Amino acid sequence: MAPQYQIRADYDARTIVVHQAYSPVIADAALRAGRFVAPFSFQRMTWIKPSFLWLMHRSNWARKSGQERILAVRITREGWEEALSRAVLTTGDPAALAQAAVHVQWDPERSARGAALNHYSIQVGISRHLIRAFNDDWIVSLTDVTPQVRKAATLMRSGRAAAAQALFPTERAYPLSPTLENRLYPRG
Structure with missing residues (x-):
């Protein structure tokens, strides 16, 4: 059984993959540039999620308007861990949260069919104060996985869950230092 709070992600020695859902106009511009560019907004928080299935639940498998x-x-693990080191839990002190460059929220992880599981998935909100570093320094590559998502969704709907799961990224527990665990894991 997975611990109640655990970051599960697709990562290697140098990088970690986070997922985001966008409208076609934002995604196309970003893919052409290899970075986020207008009409992406650098004036608001952007939420990154290492959990593929959590984002599939949130975006309804790329069927929600504006999340197609x-x-x-x-991104670099160095950037990811910098973000985590600056994070404040959304359930914490409101004054600290208002000043934080990074917000962390834990939500129930999801199964491939969207059911809430009994452990939590992290979402990391990068504020406008840190979003340029995220975009300019941390991003290694952007990949459009929409075709794979649509194929997996079709397989799920047709009862072929095992075939769909073969298209999911391999995610495993991401190692955190005790300092980051203390900062990120809710108490109580």
């Missing part, structure tokens, strides 16, 4: 395109955003 799914990007796998490969």
Whole structure:
């Protein structure tokens, strides 16, 4: 059984993949540039999620309006851990949260069919104060995984869950230092 709070992600020695859902106009511009560019907004928080299935639940498998395109955003682990080191839990002190460059929220992880599981998935909100570093320094690559998402969704709907799961990224527990665990894991 997975621990109640655990970051599960597709990562290697240098990078980690986070997922985001966008409208086609934002996704196309970003893919052409290899970075986020207008009409992406640098004035608001952007939420990144290492959990593929959580984003599939949130975007309804790329069928929600404004979330029709799914990007796998490969960022440096150094940038990821910098974000985590600056994070404040959304359930914490409101004054600290208002000043934080990064927000962390834990939501129930999801099964491939969208059912809430009994452990939590992290979402990391990068504020406008740190979003340029995210975009300019941390991003290694952007990949449009929308075709794979649509194929997996079709397989799920037709009862072919095993075939669909073969299209999911491999996610495993991401190692955190005790300092980051203390900062990120809710108490109580």
